[in-house]
Amino acid sequence: MKVLLIGPHSRKEDAERSFMAPALGVIRLAGYLNAKGHEAEAFDPNLPMLTGAGESFEEALAKKEWDFIGFSVLEETLLKDFQNMYTARRQCPKATLIAGGIEAQFNYQTVLDKSPCEYVILSEGETALLDLVNGMPVHKIKGIVFKSNALPLSQELFNEATATINWEDNPYEEYWDYYLSKYNNKATAENIQEICTVRVFSRNRCPIGCKFCSSTNQITWGADAAVPVISATEDMLIHTIKRIMNAHPRVKTIYLTDDDFCINRRSVIRFCQKVVEEDFGDLSFMCFARASDLTDDMCAWMKKANFRRLNVGIESFSGKVLEEMNKRCDPVKNHAGLAMLKRHHIKAFTNIILTTPGTTLDDIQVTLDGAMQYVDDPNYHVGVTLAVKPLKGTEFNEQHCNFLSAVEPVEGTRYHIRRDDIVLCDDPQAREFQLRYWYTIDDAISEEIDRSDIRHAVASNLSLFKLRYAAFLVEEIRGRAGKPTALRDYQMLGLDEFGEKLEKMPYHERQTIDIPETTGGITHPSSSGGNKSVHGSF
Ligand code: SF4
Numbered sequence: 001m002k003v004l005l006i007g008p009h010s011r012k013e014d015a016e017r018s019f020m021a022p023a024l025g026v027i028r029l030a031g032y033l034n035a036k037g038h039e040a041e042a043f044d045p046n047l048p049m050l051t052g053a054g055e056s057f058e059e060a061l062a063k064k065e066w067d068f069i070g071f072s073v074l075e076e077t078l079l080k081d082f083q084n085m086y087t088a089r090r091q092c093p094k095a096t097l098i099a100g101g102i103e104a105q106f107n108y109q110t111v112l113d114k115s116p117c118e119y120v121i122l123s124e125g126e127t128a129l130l131d132l133v134n135g136m137p138v139h140k141i142k143g144i145v146f147k148s149n150a151l152p153l154s155q156e157l158f159n160e161a162t163a164t165i166n167w168e169d170n171p172y173e174e175y176w177d178y179y180l181s182k183y184n185n186k187a188t189a190e191n192i193q194e195i196c197t198v199r200v201f202s203r204n205r206c207p208i209g210c211k212f213c214s215s216t217n218q219i220t221w222g223a224d225a226a227v228p229v230i231s232a233t234e235d236m237l238i239h240t241i242k243r244i245m246n247a248h249p250r251v252k253t254i255y256l257t258d259d260d261f262c263i264n265r266r267s268v269i270r271f272c273q274k275v276v277e278e279d280f281g282d283l284s285f286m287c288f289a290r291a292s293d294l295t296d297d298m299c300a301w302m303k304k305a306n307f308r309r310l311n312v313g314i315e316s317f318s319g320k321v322l323e324e325m326n327k328r329c330d331p332v333k334n335h336a337g338l339a340m341l342k343r344h345h346i347k348a349f350t351n352i353i354l355t356t357p358g359t360t361l362d363d364i365q366v367t368l369d370g371a372m373q374y375v376d377d378p379n380y381h382v383g384v385t386l387a388v389k390p391l392k393g394t395e396f397n398e399q400h401c402n403f404l405s406a407v408e409p410v411e412g413t414r415y416h417i418r419r420d421d422i423v424l425c426d427d428p429q430a431r432e433f434q435l436r437y438w439y440t441i442d443d444a445i446s447e448e449i450d451r452s453d454i455r456h457a458v459a460s461n462l463s464l465f466k467l468r469y470a471a472f473l474v475e476e477i478r479g480r481a482g483k484p485t486a487l488r489d490y491q492m493l494g495l496d497e498f499g500e501k502l503e504k505m506p507y508h509e510r511q512t513i514d515i516p517e518t519t520g521g522i523t524h525p526s527s528s529g530g531n532k533s534v535h536g537s538f
Pocket residue numbers: 206207208209210213214215216259260290313
């Protein structure tokens with residue numbers, strides 16, 4: 001087999017600053033393959049880059065019809081190595097591309113997801129590379145990682161798989177009884193309706209593409225292809241509901257958990273018409289919706305079908321923030337959708353996310369003001385989330401790196417896992433808001449729960465408190481209270497030394513230097529303490 005092995009490709013300025021030398025890793029591998037009867041060559045792209053002489057990378061690719069092209073990858077050369085891989089893919093479409101080296105081993109998901117390489121060789125590469133080049137079946141090769149893109153379900157397979165859910169054997173009653181026991185026989189009809197719920201889904205993915213959500217990307221990125229939205233038919237949904245009611249007669253609510261059940265207006269109306277025809281008695285329905293998908297005729301039919309609540313992903317009342325999220329909705333539509341639901345006597349659970357990477361205190365204020373219009377109205381529940389969580393598979397995770405993170409041990413092993421809790425704001429004042437909320441909200445809410453005798457602390461009975469607390473922080477940071485940052489809060493954050501210095505600063509300086517910063521980041525205790533804010537999180 002003809003094998004070309006490429007050394008890590010440094011940036012020119014880095015190569016100029018150091019003493020480059022022949023790439024021994026790929027030279028050794030090429031020597032080993034040649035000794036085993038293959039035709040292998042090593043190529044160092046740094047030398048022609050530095051000297052401007054000799055064979056270029058493109059010429060090396062064109063020299064033979066290579067069967068395999070391997071790339072040695074280091075952390076500092078990753079981007080240029082990726083560019084070389086894409087050049088090789090274009091120039092040598094028939095060659096199998098492979099990566100190895102320290103960065104490829106420890107970051108193989110990035111290599112396999114984002115480069116055209118099909119295999120990553122682990123550790124010393126000689127045996128795995130030889131086995132691969134010799135044609136050994138890949139599942140028998142030791143020390144190799146490969147990714148095989150998923151095959152998305154067709155409509156037929158989706159229907160078949162969905163029909164195989166064994167609704168009859170699911171132990172719903174055990175879950176329901178656990179939550180009912182919290183009420184000590186004092187559960188109201190409303191509590192029972194909320195608890196005795198069965199979740200049903202009918203769609204494979206959401207096509208909207210909000211940057212904080214992975215729903216759009218899971219199946220498409222897994223398949224590395226465009227995947228159509230597939231939905232169960234209305235008849236299938238009705239059949240499923242009948243099975244659930246027969247097997248679990250205590251069920252009071254069917255919760256349609258598709259990320260955006262209302263995206264297809266005609267389908268929703270058809271479903272509601274069938275529910276009305278079937279007459280399921282006091283069975284109620286809940287679902288997710290985007291405000292901009294709601295129409296008056298759809299809401300009227302949903303009311304007739306006994307939809308009692310819609311979970312509406314409002315996220316923000318700031319147009320700028322909604323645009324940053326790629327929510328494809330604006331504040332006017334958010335307000336209009338909520339008003340429409342109230343007109344049709346359908347309750348709305350709205351979720352708001354107070355901060356995104358580009359959020360400022362003004363944006364937070366706009367969203368708090370918007371949310372305050374609904375929080376006292378019994379037709380609405382307002383769930384409050386501090387910030388975007390950089391979930392893997394989301395655009396915010398891909399495009400940002402300033403996260404509040406912590407490291408947690410995997411008990412009983414030598415491993416640790418890094419947990420990214422929130423994306424920090426670019427704006428220093430908004431970032432201070434995030435950190436103060438994150439580190440103080442749990443204690444503040446615990447005190448409130450004790451004071452108010454709240455038994456089951458769901459978002460709906462905590463939201464007013466959260467909004468008021470957030471508004472208090474915004475106001476204090478802005479300095480409306482005449483004292484922008486209270487010393488006691490820095491003491492709570494374990495930042496009392498900074499707080500004391502701050503107290504001595506002139507007032508106008510405090511407005512700009514309100515979070516202790518180190519070069520390139522914020523000093524905060526998250527990663528050392530592993531603290532996780534329950535009420536600051538999703
Ligand atoms: S947040 Fe909702 S609308 Fe946006 S992509 Fe996710 S599921 Fe779709």
